[in-house]
Amino acid sequence: MQASSRSPTRRFALALAIATMSGASAADISSIDVGSTPRWLAGDDRGVSALLADGRVVSIRGKEVVARGEGLSPDAPLHDCAGELLGVASDGALVSIDTNNRVSRSAAALLSPRGGLACAFAAAWGIAADGRLLRFERRGRQWVAVKQASAEALPDARIVLSDLAGNGAAKLFVLAEGSATRYRHGVLGDAVEPTALLMIDPDSLAIEARLALPAPMVFEDLLPRPLSIAARPALALVRASPSGGAALVLIGIERTNLGIVASGPDFGQSSRWLNPLVGASSLYAVLTPHIGGMLYRYQRRGDKLAPMPLATGVSTHRIGSRQLEGAAVIERRGGRVLILLPSQAQSRLIALDCNGRCKTLASYPLAGATSSNLLVARDFAWIGDEAGFVNRIALPRN
Structure with a gap:
């Protein structure tokens, strides 16, 4: 085409x-x-690939559009893993597309069709519809689920592989323990919001650390965002409450404990949200992206995040997306x-x-x-x- x-x-x-x-x-x-409408993009050494709303995967090679696969869930991200495309089929199977356009599926359809994946070396990780965490490994051309563990992960959460401790040992991070009653805003597609962040060993899938928010707070978010502030690794997340709305927070680790190391101001009212933007060492957010979005830069000052306004009339999110x-x-x-x-x-x-x-x-x-x-x-x-x-x-x- x-x-x-x-x-x-x-x-x-x-x-x-x-x-x-x-x-x-x-x-x-x-x-x-x-x-068809592109939902997710992934890049590799040869170009860019797109997962479309109709479940097809295509790659753009110069001015040509090359068909790569079909039957994927458009609600789950498309990933590039060392040149191989990984996605989730509409029935929950892990799908891989190699550089020769060979498509393979995991034997078992275990994954949530809305959840994210992570990959490194010869392993991949995903989220089951019931919140279990799954580890996949290569067996010939096929990915096989070799481990699974209970995690109560949100079925639409994103898994992040990050060296938060700064010691060279990357861990998995995922949002978990959803609540439909703490904070009924629903800006991210449903009423269920995570109340905890988990740090998980990528090999054993053992939960090594857990940060649980006290009621009625939630993480009004799906994606922990790695960055380094003042030469310290951190994860940026959105915390929210019925009385204050959303606030930007940084998560860090001391020894084996996860904690909020810095936080920005909330809105002082319910049903107000922000969407973070991170660089390698810089932190931004678009506040109220649905009603006159405002771009702010955040600077860390001790345990506080100080916002500075930069621009208005921008948006990085659509309600329900x-x-x-x-x-x-x-x-x-x-x-x-x-x-x-x-x-x-x-x-x-x-x-x-x-x-x-x-x-x-x-x-x-x-x-x-x-x-x-x-x-x-x-x-x-x-x-x-x-x-x-x-x-x-x-x-x-x-």
């Missing part, structure tokens, strides 16, 4: 509260018609930071140079509202839209 000749519809719906300029030319963005990765922070030489995120209407992608204050470098029109995670690979950003395009955007060099 060749790239579409349709030209993107021009929609101008940007309202940044800083000086703006377009800065984009036709050469900066190309839109590739993939025939489990897609939390529609923006990116790119840390460049000299301390400069490039932030890519959608406009409030999500019909444009905005490039901000945030060196102190933020300056708009470019504004890229899309054919429809953003529909996928934002993937940065080499000098390009990739994002899907609801019109059925994968958009390839050349990163500004400023």
